[in-house]
Amino acid sequence: MKNRLKIQRAILNITQAELAEKIEVSRQTINTIESGKYVPSTVLALKLAKIFNVSVESIFELEDGD
Amino acid sequence: MNNNLLISAKYKVLGWSLVIVFGVLGLLCLNYDFELNFLAYNLNSIDGLFTNNNFTNEVAFTGTIVGFLIIVFSKQRIEDEYISLLRLKSLQLSVFLSYLILIVLNFCFYGLAFYDFIFYNTFTVLIVFIITFNWKLVKLKKEGIKVEE
Numbered sequence: 001m002k003n004r005l006k007i008q009r010a011i012l013n014i015t016q017a018e019l020a021e022k023i024e025v026s027r028q029t030i031n032t033i034e035s036g037k038y039v040p041s042t043v044l045a046l047k048l049a050k051i052f053n054v055s056v057e058s059i060f061e062l063e064d065g066d
Numbered sequence: 067m068n069n070n071l072l073i074s075a076k077y078k079v080l081g082w083s084l085v086i087v088f089g090v091l092g093l094l095c096l097n098y099d100f101e102l103n104f105l106a107y108n109l110n111s112i113d114g115l116f117t118n119n120n121f122t123n124e125v126a127f128t129g130t131i132v133g134f135l136i137i138v139f140s141k142q143r144i145e146d147e148y149i150s151l152l153r154l155k156s157l158q159l160s161v162f163l164s165y166l167i168l169i170v171l172n173f174c175f176y177g178l179a180f181y182d183f184i185f186y187n188t189f190t191v192l193i194v195f196i197i198t199f200n201w202k203l204v205k206l207k208k209e210g211i212k213v214e215e
Contacts, residue, residue: 016210028148029146035209044147
């Protein structure tokens with residue numbers, strides 16, 4: 001699954017740590033999501049979308065083979 | 067995502083203290099027949115049911131197990147869903163390794179030696195979990211630092 005978390009974070013101009021604090025996870029978790037190592041739960045995806053004020057599909061996108 | 071079995075992170079120190087104190091007591095008890103006098107009991111009426119008349123080994127075993135359980139079930143400072151995933155992966159590995167060791171022991175040891183190793187193997191799930199989980203956490207922290215640089 002592709003994600004545009006880093007881009008969205010750059011638009012809002014917030015660090016991984018600041019984003020992590022907003023959605024109550026550790027900074028490392030944000031890092032694993034950005035690097036594509038971890039696919040977050042629906043709850044976390046919706047929380048992220050709410051912070052960036054966009055839809056979940058604008059952040060996460062299915063790839064071939066998913 | 068709430069895991070009701072987990073306890074506060076502050077209990078981790080208590081867990082380690084119990085493991086050290088009761089673990090040392092247990093090793094002394096197993097290897098040097100050390101016994102605490104105040105844990106002795108007298109049950110003549112049911113002689114033969116108990117092999118010795120002292121509770122030191124039972125107390126040491128219980129204390130060590132409880133200590134390990136407290137460490138395993140204490141939360142991280144930030145207990146999020148990725149940490150839960152790491153917990154699950156570590157638990158899978160520890161259960162797998164524990165039974166793998168048991169299968170190997172089954173073929174390598176016989177008689178009393180087998181029972182001795184079975185006894186030590188009761189701690190394997192907990193110990194392997196603690197090692198794997200903490201190793202995964204250290205690796206996660208290192209990866210995070212690398213990306214930020």
